[in-house]
Amino acid sequence: MEKKILLVDDQADIRDIMKLYLNNSGFEVLEAADGQEALDILDQEQISLMVLDIMMPRVDGFQLIRKLGKDRSFPIIFLSARTKVEDKILGLNLGGDDYMEKPFDPSELVARVMAVLRRWPQGQTENCQIKNGNLTLDRENRYIYKDGERLDLTVKEYLLLKKFIEKPGKVFTKQEIYEDIWEEPYIYADNTIMVHISKLREKIEVDPKNPKIIKTIRGIGYTMERY
Structure with a gap:
């Protein structure tokens, strides 16, 4: 490629x-x-x-x-x-x-x-690889793999998925996600996060309409199941 x-x-x-x-x-x-x-x-x-x-x-x-x-x-x-x-x-x-x-x-x-x-990248990163289920985060090279195949992710998708893989089981609020990934104040709710989560699910879920990996916590935010 x-x-x-x-x-x-x-x-x-x-x-x-x-x-x-x-x-x-x-x-x-x-x-x-x-x-x-x-x-x-x-x-x-x-x-x-x-x-x-x-x-x-x-x-x-x-x-x-x-x-x-x-x-x-x-x-x-x-x-x-x-x-x-x-x-x-x-x-x-x-x-x-x-x-x-x-x-x-x-x-x-x-x-x-x-x-x-x-x-690129220069040096080694502590805990270079983190796995959760069939997903592997390669921190050193800044890639994420599903079943050994590298995912084609945008910057925001990579940062989102990295955040979830690093802390499976943790519930992230929408404000927490937005202010960390987009580095702007979360003033009002819009569809930005939802759209990116939807695109991620299409790349990692067996059935994106019935997600098993990244789950929505109604009224709060999102979490990744721990496997």
């Missing part, structure tokens, strides 16, 4: 150049013109790496990496015209895995993408 690279940059000509070189190197490429478009894509797609500009409308690069949080399942390379040392330090401290300046050499970008992918 081709590795997917998400290019997040508000300049279409720069995305076109990056896409050409990355496609020629065997990568599948997705594009977003700002951080909000990137978040929308990540709700539908699982990617291997993100190339991220900083100065963009709506949601900029620094805001986006903060929204993604520490449990994102892919590395990030900043590609920006902001060349001050403090910008580089901030980007790396926020969790960036590399930082390139514009203007840039597309061949060097491809080389850096390959290098970051080779070393």
